[in-house]
Amino acid sequence: MTANFSYLKAESLDEAVRHLGENGARLHAGGTDLLGCLRDDVFRSAKVVSISGLDRLRGIREIGRSQRGGGLGIGALVTIAEVAEDRRIREGYTALAQAASVVASPQLRNQGTLGGNLCQKPRCWYYRGDFACLRKGGDDCFAVAGQNQYHCIFGGDACVYVHPSDCAPALVALGATVGIKSRRDDRSLPLSEFYILPEDDPTRETTLRPDEIVTEIMLPKPSANTRSSYRKVRVRGAWDFALVGVALNLTFAGSGSDSGGGGKIERARVVLSGVAPVPWQAREAEQILEGKRLDTATASAAARAATAGADVLAHNGYKVPLLQGLVEEELLKLAG
């Protein structure tokens, strides 16, 4: 049952971060998961600080060329549905639009925010259930020796959860940075540096300090001849997390539809979901792709490289062939 907490609807960011700094305070944005976690006693909160009324975090803005070459700034309170439907995102940042469109269910996409999606708590059933697991301050990760079919094959340590976000791997592949506000200062950092591996701290998922709020996600202007995509494989067609997923962002040589320069891949980003506690950059796959034409042999080699170093648990070995199959398929789609 939900323990008592006080509730504050902040009227400004400053007010929100001030209250967030108090011990035991938690942030509320879309609220699709917070109340469930409180009800199920996954964690407790003495004070819930809501930023749901802060309209300045709602918009999507075009960033002028004068600022770091331009791009798109997406407010943290922009809903997942808005991200999925925005024309600029669909055209310039396809991977993100595709990722947003496969999040959860229409209801949850209408209510859930992009900031909340990036700051999700793990979906591991031991973390969510009444198990005193490592991430909740207990001694053990129950998944290591337990039912770990949905757990990680990369980056696991004493805790083997997988990061649940679909948008995060797409944003990492697109080179997003995340803007953060606290009582002290504003900061921004690449989203790829936002997440924490269990080996660094098994009780936190991100570098966000308790009094910090994600305010904006900034995307650089896509270079010409860039194609991106995101796809996940799941058990059912909606309201399901990735068994494995892949975000691709490939920049080809040449300009326009002309594939002069041989259509070679100049720059490749391959970021995986459903396989690690953080959006997982498959660097060996990227290396194979860069400098090559995207043909079947390259796609196949990159797909194999995507699982290099995989460390499987008792029940998740399927993720290796599944991931290889998915990466190959998605690469060949972008070649198409």
Add this chain to the structure above:
Amino acid sequence: MSDEQGLYYQQGVPLPETPAPGDPPQPWGKTNVVGQKQRRVDAYERVSGTAVYPSDIVLPRMLYGAVLRCPYPHARIAKIDTSAAEKLPGVHAVITGQTAAADLDWRYRDGRQTKIFDPHCRFEGEAVAAVAAESPYQARSAIQAIAVTYEQLPFVSDERDAVVDGAPAVHDPGNLAGEPEKYERGDVADGFAAADVVLENSYRTEAELHTPLERHGCVASWDGRDLTIWESTQGAHVVQLQVAGYLGLPTSRVRVIGNYVGGGFGSKLGPGKYTLIAALLAAHTARPVKLFLSREETLLCCGNRPANNMTIKAGVKRDGTLTALELTGSGSGGAYSGRGVGLLDWLVKDLYNCPNVRTELVNIYLHAGPARPMRGPGHPQGAWALEQMIDELAEAIGIDPVQLRLKNIPTVSQARDGNPPYTVTGLKECLTDGANEFGWTEARTRSAAARTDTGHLKRGAGMAAGTWVAGAGGPPSTIVVKLMRDGSVSLNMGAADLGTGTKTVMAMVVAEELGVDPDQIQIENADTGTTHFTYPSGGSKTVPSDAPAVRDAAIKVKQQLLAMAAEDLAVDEADLRYLGQEIVSQRDADKRVAITDIGGLRRRFSVVGVGYRGPNIEGKAICPFAAQFCEVEVNTRTGEVKVLRFVGAHDSGRVMCRTTYDNQVYGGITMGIGLGMTEARILDRGQTGKLCNRSWGDYKIPTALDVPADITSLPIEIDDPQCNTTGAKGLGEPVTIPTAAAIANAVYDACGVRVTGTPITPVQLSRLLAEAAASGDRSPEQRQEG
């Protein structure tokens, strides 16, 4: 004719002859209302939210109950301290096994006697204590404030671990629940010797959890010695009997109301512990108590379809004649169930002609939630194994799977004593007409031709057949149809309408006989205070049990009206015909009287017909048959499977309401997709034994995106005048029996991987495809040539 009458009666619809009193009614032949599409009679109420379900009930001074449940799969309660909980605001009662009035016996489905609050908890979720408080939040808080000292005990949470040496025993003396259940006919050794091909393969279905939309629970309220319970139930009358029995009350003092229920698939056939706990809390506090379980609680303790392990050995001649079938199976109904393997072998014994059959089933105890019947108990699991094996045999002898099945159509029920003939065996028509509707030959030709393609998206077609052990229905059922002086009609019946359309079907039966508009019939149902005994809506027997009684009641109304009209018109009763709005002499058309002008009705204000369900025909078996066909697309890179389309061909006798009939087919296929493709209970085997997937997020029932929009319902209507006076057989369960097996067969046709375990997800199929690619082999697993 009065204006009111025009409201109620259909214009110009021919009606069936009224039999003379005491004569049985003739079969309907062609019907005018029955069999048509019909909007549900309570559609508006259900859709608009004005329908009051048991979980909607709010009574003055009502308290809310909550149950504390054991968090361990096996524990003994050493101590309970309720003092802190009792002091919390809003708390009116805390009861445990030590509360004198709560020291009640409880019998699980296997007949084992325990206590409502038993100190020995044999599954996670067993009831330990309960509270009543002024709000549900206060009740939950109070539950958490009860301090229980548990002595944790060794447990076993998978039936494959439960019958090995040293496994912790659920009950003395061990985990085998009785002797293996054995069946034999003919001589399987002879049968295998006579076969040209003998195959053997093993299969497994995972446990499915009951999760109807409306959770389990009730509101209990005492008025002096009378107890009224609003319960979300499939069978108000059985809840009444059992609650009265547990509480030692006269049956007449317990009233159970369940006229709306938000779904029930076998887990609401009787009262739960929650029913008695609510009654106890209500007695203890002298206030009404509402006790509905949380979704997590229902997943823990409101029943499941057991996991089953099955090995089939089968022999067939080159011409397709089955010579022998042998099934060994095991399963567990959890801590208290005699039904871990119930009916698992029925299809092996009864679906196909086969002279030599042997089955052996082992039922095992586990420290897990007790099973309850789930839509076609045992049958979808048995179909998963048998119907895949039939396909494997067909491939081994090079014959089409539909043709192999057609070679072995039974005309008698071989599994029943005395081998009674079926009234109708629609299996052949289900197979042939279903195959035609689906375009089976073309689809199989296409997938065979595409087998050498290099593309990674492979299409395949598969099918499976089935029958259902029950579905005949039978007595008792007592129905009252009442015609008022203004011509309006009410129908009074004991049956629940689980959302299947029972009320609509029964209204159509009344309409067929009386000529009234089904939408205008007032229906009173599933209230033990006002209706009469019928068994719970389960077993696909509500329509075949109750519809004949409804017909009988309607005929009895007509007979009385005819007798009254004969008096008014001074003619012989046999000369009169009931035409709906009026009664007319056949000899002299001038002699007619409007129903609302009949003197007897005007004087009496109402005419009541009481209908009964007569016995079934002796020496015959009455069973529904089914064949389903589907096409899938398999992504061989990822193991993703899309179900593209389904055809369900069902012989369930007469179609009563085409709308609700088709909806049953869609729903059964949807649920079968759950078994075949998404659902599996996951217990923390070997670690904590606790349920891992205890929410709708983690326990994955299919979504709209997992079910094809292209589902065709093809009724196979064969006149079956012997089955009952309406000609209808059961439908609700046969529609889900072949589904998962048909998908597995289609997946095999698409990609050459035989998936022997449910559910077919990328988790499983991506691994199997990788293994198949590594071995480079597509040949069937033919183990032995006879």
